[in-house]
Amino acid sequence: MLDQAAGVVWSSGLMSSEQKPAANPPQDLEIKDAQLIFNRVWRGLENEFGRENLQFPKELILLGGAPGSGKGTNTNFIRKVRGITAEPIVISELLDSPEARKIKEEGGMVGDEEVLRLLLFRLLRSNIRDGTVLDGFPRTKVQVECLKLFYDQMISLRREFSNTPTAHLFRQPTFHIMVLFVDEAESIERQLKRGRESIAHNKEVRESGIGELWEERKTDFDPELARNRYRTFKEKTYDALVSLKQIFHYHFINAQAPIEVVQQNIIRELDYQSSLELDPRTYDSLRAIPLAEDIVQRARQELVKRLDGYQVEHPELLKAVVDFIQEKTMPIIKRYAVSGRATINTEDPLFDQPIALAILIDIFSERGFKASVDIHRQEIPERFDLATGKIETRKKKVYRIMVLFTGSTIRRG
Numbered sequence: 001m002l003d004q005a006a007g008v009v010w011s012s013g014l015m016s017s018e019q020k021p022a023a024n025p026p027q028d029l030e031i032k033d034a035q036l037i038f039n040r041v042w043r044g045l046e047n048e049f050g051r052e053n054l055q056f057p058k059e060l061i062l063l064g065g066a067p068g069s070g071k072g073t074n075t076n077f078i079r080k081v082r083g084i085t086a087e088p089i090v091i092s093e094l095l096d097s098p099e100a101r102k103i104k105e106e107g108g109m110v111g112d113e114e115v116l117r118l119l120l121f122r123l124l125r126s127n128i129r130d131g132t133v134l135d136g137f138p139r140t141k142v143q144v145e146c147l148k149l150f151y152d153q154m155i156s157l158r159r160e161f162s163n164t165p166t167a168h169l170f171r172q173p174t175f176h177i178m179v180l181f182v183d184e185a186e187s188i189e190r191q192l193k194r195g196r197e198s199i200a201h202n203k204e205v206r207e208s209g210i211g212e213l214w215e216e217r218k219t220d221f222d223p224e225l226a227r228n229r230y231r232t233f234k235e236k237t238y239d240a241l242v243s244l245k246q247i248f249h250y251h252f253i254n255a256q257a258p259i260e261v262v263q264q265n266i267i268r269e270l271d272y273q274s275s276l277e278l279d280p281r282t283y284d285s286l287r288a289i290p291l292a293e294d295i296v297q298r299a300r301q302e303l304v305k306r307l308d309g310y311q312v313e314h315p316e317l318l319k320a321v322v323d324f325i326q327e328k329t330m331p332i333i334k335r336y337a338v339s340g341r342a343t344i345n346t347e348d349p350l351f352d353q354p355i356a357l358a359i360l361i362d363i364f365s366e367r368g369f370k371a372s373v374d375i376h377r378q379e380i381p382e383r384f385d386l387a388t389g390k391i392e393t394r395k396k397k398v399y400r401i402m403v404l405f406t407g408s409t410i411r412r413g
């Protein structure tokens, strides 16, 4: 028996805060462009490699910042702090065609589609599965949108393969956006400094025949070109990077300081964020406690294992619970979706087997709901014995299934 009317919990507060869709959703051209570009590149990948082979790095640290902010200087340091052994990917080095070189020399930017294609192909290399640092992506609003679409695709792949033997190859992606910040004067000064260092270094290499030549960028010798690069960054890149703050792990680093100070800032930022607020001694006493996100990730792997286990060991029970969810709970959940909360009472004897309750909760978790079940035992008076005065009762077991879910923005990464 299903007690629908009594089983649904409404909160007037939740009802009144019901969100209406925006009347005019922003139809940003750049967002549309990004979708077209991304879809073309992604289809290319699927055709060339097959979906099952689209295995990308688990962790990506996307390093952004004005030219001269110290991205190249700090990349190896960041890898060390995060225990990343894979080589970093420097976008400007990926862009090696003569056309791309010419654009770069003038301080401009290479087309988004070309950048995205080269990058995603490069990310598929098997030696960077654990993670890597990306220097110089995303640089434009379109690239920012592509990054979000890429993340969503990684999540879809993960879901798609979660019940297969290759589930472990599609891990939960973690994206960190790290912005190194310097002002215009500092950026120009450092670009020119790099120019002077390159000349001195290359002179030494040529004279001694030892070592490798460094790239000599035109923009590192001309203050006007250097200024132009900084302005391109401020106008095209900076706001786009900041817009990712709400979505991925975001780290803003004051990079206008001596290298040692910048590196301390990086350590602090990459560490658990509360370390920024806590006294270091307090933080030290807490750090033995695992981070919630690590536990959640392990729990998710366990969940996948359990669900696969039910399929093998209790296939009929699994099917019965799936049918129950589909037929008995989904209509109620859909009907009350705005509140994000539904309660369903049932006396279905299916749940007299405790494992059926476990299966129910796990299925809901896998589908993104939070479910819990209370069992209520009620005695229903059935007969009154006139001779003894005793009331005979029937025991009734009611399972109260509470399902919570949310329709609000989900933090990615």
Ligand SMILES: Nc1ncnc2c1ncn2[C@@H]1O[C@H](COP(=O)(O)OP(=O)(O)O)[C@@H](O)[C@H]1O
Pocket: 065, 066, 067, 068, 069, 070, 071, 072, 073, 074, 190, 191, 193, 194, 197, 255, 256, 257, 258, 259, 260, 262
């Ligand atoms: N904190 C710092 N203080 C002084 N000079 C720095 C600092 N960080 C980097 N530099 C210098 O600035 C120049 C540009 O750094 P680089 O790492 O190549 O910048 P980016 O990769 O962000 O363009 C290099 O000569 C580098 O040695």
